[in-house]
Amino acid sequence: MTxxxxxxxxxxxxxxxxxLGAAVFASATGGLHVEAGGVQMTLQTSAETGLQLVFAAAS
Structure with a gap:
């Protein structure tokens, strides 16, 4: 068990x-965008808004 x-x-x-590494990378580059199989993920970080992760499905 241990x-x-x-x-x-x-x-x-x-x-x-x-x-944490992805958040630091997104902060340094202005955002991180990944698209796979019709699904898009955007990660944006800033001091004002914090960490934002947005998922979107393309139809």
């Missing part, structure tokens, strides 16, 4: 660090 919790903790830490 080994499983430790593994889950490392996975959660990795995901959190990846999200």
């Amino acid at each position: 080994n499983r919790l430790q593994t889950s903790g490392w996975i959660a830490l990795s995901i959190a660090l990846a999200m």
Whole structure:
């Protein structure tokens, strides 16, 4: 049980660090835009509005 919790903790830490890295990258470049299979994701960060993640589906 302890080994499983430790593994889950490392996975959660990795995901959190990846999200933080994406936010820093989006802040430095003015935004991050990803499109795959008709779904668009836009990540924008600023000091005034904070972190904004927008999903849109193209039809």
